[in-house]
Amino acid sequence: MSNKNTVLTISSTLKALLAAPGAGCPDFGIIDEDWTQEDFAVLGNAHGVKHGLPVKTDYYSVILCLNGSCKKTIGHFVFEVYRNSVHLVSPDFITSFEDASDDLVLYQVLFKKEFLTGNFLKENVLDNLLEVNPDYPPIYGLSAKGFASLKALYEKISAESREKGAFHLQILRLLVTDLLYEMNRACESCLLNSTRHxxxxxxxxxxxxxxxxxxxxxxxxxxxxxxxxxxxxxxxxxxxxxxxxxxxxxxxxxxxxxxxxxxxxxxxxxxxxxxxxxxxxxxxxxxxxxxxxxxxxxxxxxxxx
Known part of the structure; x- marks a missing residue:
């Protein structure tokens, strides 16, 4: 019996998104089909697909919702993705979405742990940033100020990816680390304001x-x-x-x-x-x-x- 299941890589995800009719945000993210970075990508998603079949990935995704909504399943969590929220998708969990609104717009940063570890960031530090509170769905609402700050950070990551200037990979690693800290700040804020715990x-x-x-x-x-x-x-x-x-x-x-x-x-x-x-x-x-x-x-x- 075959045990082989398809696990999406950053490359296969990028290829599928770029091939979809009307895919992507023209002013955001990677639009070059020749993108060769295997452990990092930044994408815009505004192609109007209503639902996605369950998949597994070998990378992390930090996703900012600029507009619209959808129902998301990640492992045993089922929650609504809504405007001015950020959520995390971790590898090895089955994830899917449905009921996406026509006006859904997402910014996504995709990366493997290897992109940030090694000489740049110690693995135990990265693990702490990626293992946000496991008792709650990995989605966090943002204040108006927090959303504007995070949106600007995503757009800076997008611009750096497109321009590919000197030291662009080092700068991208710094920006993605900043993104993870901002996500954790939003997580802490949500938990402080929650009584469900x-x-x-x-x-x-x-x-x-x-x-x-x-x-x-x-x-x-x-x-x-x-x-x-x-x-x-x-x-x-x-x-x-x-x-x-x-x-x-x-x-x-x-x-x-x-x-x-x-x-x-x-x-x-x-x-x-x-x-x-x-x-x-x-x-x-x-x-x-x-x-x-x-x-x-x-x-x-x-x-x-």
Whole structure:
């Protein structure tokens, strides 16, 4: 059985974005298809795509939303991307988006850790900047002043990338480091103004969602997760509904569906192999499960990719 899944690189992401009709922001980001830097890129995104299939990347993205909105999934977090916000996408987590508004405009800085480590920045310092509070979705609202400052920083990164003057890589590393510190400042500000961290209920739902992310292939029922959390299934159902508006079983099934979409669209696995990978009894059971979410069977979904 093949274990190979597609993981997007900066190069493949850049190529796909530039190939999309009406892609990019003409006055921002890299628009040169011959860009050769493998560990860094800066992109504008304004091509009106409504949703994106689940993907994994081998790089980090720090994304500023200038206008519009969309629904974003990163690992076990589901949240709304909104105007004047910044969010972080980390490698190895499955990420997707949907319900993008027609006026959605994003600035994105993509980079690998290697771009900033080595002689420039110690790895433990970088890890601290990238491991923002794990208890909360990695999105942070910005004040008017903070947004203007961050937007100017993105545009300076874009200009430096296009001009490629003397020491441009060193300057880009300094600017990206500045960007990470500004993002962490926004993170700290959001947490100071939040009262959700005082809620034991929120913390318990977070533990449940994190456990789903880790165990969705083996634990399939609300009761199994409740046992792991030492609470009743009834209480788990109630608090998940109160915090998220979703049924606890839906959270479990939605994570399975996300993985199914990812495997169908980015691996060479057959339907039978994917059913086995996801621990379904047989292909028919998997197909019925998938059709409840997608409205089509797995083979139909796979043919459209």
């Amino acid at each position: 005082l809620s034991k209920q929120y913390q318990l739902v977070y533990k449940f969602k994190k456990l789903v992310e880790q165990q969705f292939l083996t634990l399939k029922t609300v009761q199994e997760y409740a046992d792991e959390l030492f609470i009743s299934a009834k209480y788990l159902t109630e608090i998940v509904k109160a915090e998220t508006g979703q049924n606890a079983l839906h959270v479990i099934h939605n994570r399975m569906y996300l993985e199914a979409q990812y495997l169908l669209s980015s691996s060479g696995l057959s339907i039978k192999e994917i059913a086995e990978r996801l621990n379904f009894d047989n292909s028919s059971h998997f197909s019925r499960f998938f059709k409840r979410f997608a409205g089509s069977n797995p083979s139909g979904f796979k043919q459209l990719q």
